Amino acid sequence: MWGLNDLLFTTQLIVSELVTNAIRYGRPPMDLRLIRHDVLVCEVTDSSSTQPRLRRARTTDEGGRGLFLVAQLGGRWGCRHGQNGKTIWSEQVIQDSP
Numbered sequence: 001m002w003g004l005n006d007l008l009f010t011t012q013l014i015v016s017e018l019v020t021n022a023i024r025y026g027r028p029p030m031d032l033r034l035i036r037h038d039v040l041v042c043e044v045t046d047s048s049s050t051q052p053r054l055r056r057a058r059t060t061d062e063g064g065r066g067l068f069l070v071a072q073l074g075g076r077w078g079c080r081h082g083q084n085g086k087t088i089w090s091e092q093v094i095q096d097s098p
Helices: 005-025 066-073
Strands: 031-036 039-046 076-082 085-093
Touching (some): 005 039, 005 066
Antiparallel strands (some): 039 085, 076 085
């Protein structure tokens, strides 16, 4: 993946959480984009305008940790709204090769 093997596991987890949230709380159609620039950006777009909410799940909760994980694993994350829904994104820092 663009020579970013050190980000593979983290990227898979971030993508999994963002796509799962789009399926559970969003509306079709949905789109996934990975963008490599100075950082690696993972974006998931759906047609719902519902604002995502970062929660701190209790130890007994079965869910509610997705965006918390995304926030912990990525450098930054956020949501932007467009005409046809919203895009939730997460950035990961790309480390320079030695």
